[in-house]
Amino acid sequence: MTDRYCVFGNPIAHSKSPAIHTLFAASTRQDLSYEALLAPLDGFADAVCDFVAAGGRGANVTVPFKEEAFRLCNRLSQRAERAGAVNTLVFDGNEIFGDNTDGAGLVRDITYNLGFSLAGKRVLLLGAGGAARGVILPLLAGQPASLFIANRSPEKAEALASLFAGSVTVDGGNVAKISGKSFDLVINATSASLSGASISMPAGVFAPGSLAYDMMYGKGDTPFMAQARSQGAAQCADGLGMLVEQAAEAFMLWRGVRPETPIVLAGLRAQLAV
Numbered sequence: 140m141t142d143r144y145c146v147f148g149n150p151i152a153h154s155k156s157p158a159i160h161t162l163f164a165a166s167t168r169q170d171l172s173y174e175a176l177l178a179p180l181d182g183f184a185d186a187v188c189d190f191v192a193a194g195g196r197g198a199n200v201t202v203p204f205k206e207e208a209f210r211l212c213n214r215l216s217q218r219a220e221r222a223g224a225v226n227t228l229v230f231d232g233n234e235i236f237g238d239n240t241d242g243a244g245l246v247r248d249i250t251y252n253l254g255f256s257l258a259g260k261r262v263l264l265l266g267a268g269g270a271a272r273g274v275i276l277p278l279l280a281g282q283p284a285s286l287f288i289a290n291r292s293p294e295k296a297e298a299l300a301s302l303f304a305g306s307v308t309v310d311g312g313n314v315a316k317i318s319g320k321s322f323d324l325v326i327n328a329t330s331a332s333l334s335g336a337s338i339s340m341p342a343g344v345f346a347p348g349s350l351a352y353d354m355m356y357g358k359g360d361t362p363f364m365a366q367a368r369s370q371g372a373a374q375c376a377d378g379l380g381m382l383v384e385q386a387a388e389a390f391m392l393w394r395g396v397r398p399e400t401p402i403v404l405a406g407l408r409a410q411l412a413v
Contacts, residue, residue, distance in 0.1 A: 142170065143174075144172070144197050144198060144199075145173060145198050145199070146174075146175050146198065147201070148177070148200070148202060148203075152175070156199055156201075159382075159386045162398075162406070163398035163403070171394075176190065183208070184211055197229045199389055200225060200228060201226065205224035209222075212237030214236045216239070218242060227240050229392060240392070241270070241381070242273055242276060243388045244383075244384035244386070245378075245381045245384070246280070248376075248378075248384045249350070252380045252404070257282065259284050261284050263317065263326070264278070264286060264287070264288045265326065265328060265338060266288075266328035267290035268329070271288065276303065279305070279309070283307060284308070285308040286300075286309045287312075288312075289311070289312065289314050289316070290312075296313070297312060314340060318341045322344060322346055322349060323348070324352065325345060325349065325350070325351050325352070326353075326354070327354060327355070328354050332355035332362050335362050337362065342370070345370055345372040348373050348374075349372050350372070351368070355377065358412065360375065387400050
């Protein structure tokens with residue numbers, strides 16, 4: 140019997156997840172179906188219950204339901220607990236297990252696809268919202284020298300930094316606080332690229348050999364990538380690889396096998412270029 144999976148969101152028609160997971164299933168010979176389901180803004184929990192009752196085995200969760208999914212779970216992974224949000228659900232009897240694969244997908248894309256080691260690097264994370272919080276723990280596991288969280292509201296960045304204080308130096312504040320400092324990896328976790336807005340970054344923020352990474356993606360360079368290139372970033376990348384790699388992490392959680400991602404990523408990249 141074919142196992143059912145889905146992604147919940149609102150809006151959801153734009154989602155590439157069904158195409159990604161269908162390719163993963165074919166390449167790993169897994170008998171499953173995967174669909175995009177539009178959940179009402181005030182009816183996410185009911186939509187999940189209906190899907191489970193209809194035989195659903197697992198689900199992905201995208202905006203705006205990641206925090207609500209977190210509250211719906213009765214068991215959580217450590218990375219989901221620290222992220223305060225869930226993007227992957229596993230249904231087993233009466234149990235709803237929640238995980239967050241966003242950070243793992245980001246780190247996998249940076250280290251495996253882009254060949255950029257985090258060890259000993261100075262990392263700047265732009266933004267202090269849910270997207271930023273979801274990736275901090277996996278970033279720190281890569282043992283960077285330091286992590287600075289920059290946000291327009293410095294109090295929010297400082298509070299987030301204090302949550303993750305440990306063996307790696309983690310600090311937070313507004314961009315004025317990083318004036319005169321350089322970073323090896325700069326990650327945009329804000330939504331600025333969606334609106335085409337530029338991000339205030341001081342001169343010299345990109346160290347020689349640095350990587351600028353935008354969690355957003357589109358056809359060609361995102362506005363952040365273009366800005367980073369003009370300010371001296373040696374390498375720029377968008378978040379399409381993160382999308383594919385976080386999906387592979389979720390697929391492994393559900394099926395116990397990790398699909399190969401390069402062909403799927405190349406196919407999506409070609410589609411975007413059309």
